[in-house]
Amino acid sequence: MxxxxxxxxxxxxxxxxxxxxxxxxxxxxxxxxxxxxxxxxxxxxxxxxxxxxxxxxxxxxDGLEDLQGAIAEAALELYSEALAPVWSPRGTPREMLVAAIAAHVRWLAAHTELYRYVLRAAGVTTAVTDIRHRIADRMTGLLTGGYPGLPATVAAPLAAGAVGLVDGATERWLSSADPLPLDELAEHLARWVWSVLDVALREVAIELDPDVPLTAG
CATH class of the missing domain: 1.10.10.60 (Homeodomain-like)
Known part of the structure; x- marks a missing residue:
């Protein structure tokens, strides 16, 4: 039947x-x-x-690579869940940046060994790259959609550069013998990223106050 x-x-x-x-x-x-x-x-x-x-x-x-891939998948799922401020940003531009960067730094600080395992594991480099691209794509969407409305040709490389700045700085911080306090690092990174964004926005005649919520228009 x-x-x-x-x-x-x-x-x-x-x-x-x-x-x-x-x-x-x-x-x-x-x-x-x-x-x-x-x-x-x-x-x-x-x-x-x-x-x-x-x-x-x-x-x-199905072998070591399958095991490593499953560990990496689970780790990156936990990381993605911790990045709620990236996927659903709220507040002023400065608050958005601080919340997103603090979430990234906080997760890596709490799971440093797991993060390093994922980076070392065979066959998972693409998965790490994919999530970095997702973060950059989300930032690109915020910069191009509605207001401020940067052109995608500027916003996409700008977002990728901002993600690289935060990622590289956090990697170095994790290895530091005398690291800044986590919240202080997040504040510094938010200011640095905002400075880069501000320059790019002013080049296309857009001025934003980082402490005023974005509005359409």
């Missing part, structure tokens, strides 16, 4: 569900192992944290 479900179909679905659940458990254990042992965490340490023999890891993953 069309649309009927065989017992084999049910077993396959149960196995797929169990495999997905077990993958998620191993990924969670892996992130805990990375937090404890650093970005050089081994598969033995990950397996130990997951409570399974090392060979058992690959019952649920």
């Amino acid at each position: 069309s649309g009927s479900v065989t017992p084999g179909d049910g077993r396959a679905r149960r196995w797929a569900g169990q495999r997905a659940a077990r993958r998620a458990e191993v990924v969670e254990a892996a992130m805990a192992a990375i937090a404890e042992h650093g970005p050089e965490a081994t598969t033995e340490q990950i397996a130990g944290r997951a409570g399974v023999p090392r060979p058992a890891l690959y019952r649920h993953f």
Whole structure:
């Protein structure tokens, strides 16, 4: 009968569900192992944290690259969730910048080892680049849509440069022996990014007060 479900179909679905659940458990254990042992965490340490023999890891993953990709995907999902001020900005331009940059710095400070693991892992460079592009695209949309209305030919490279500035400065801050307080770093970065934006806006005869909410017009 069309649309009927065989017992084999049910077993396959149960196995797929169990495999997905077990993958998620191993990924969670892996992130805990990375937090404890650093970005050089081994598969033995990950397996130990997951409570399974090392060979058992690959019952649920198609090799090391698949495991690393799943860890990176979970990490970047957590990072993306933490960037709510980027996806839904509110307030004045200065408040938007401070909130977005602070969210970025705060997450990286809390998950430094995981972030470094993701950067080192094979086959995940594209995923990291993709989320940076998403952030830049969101900023481009804010600059081109409505007001202030920068042309896309200016806004796109400007947004990419701002993301690179924040990313590079945060990377250096994470490695500093005597780092600025987190909130102070975010304030500095917001001022620097605003300075760059202000120059670009003035070049096309747009003047914005960073402490006044944007209005259409």
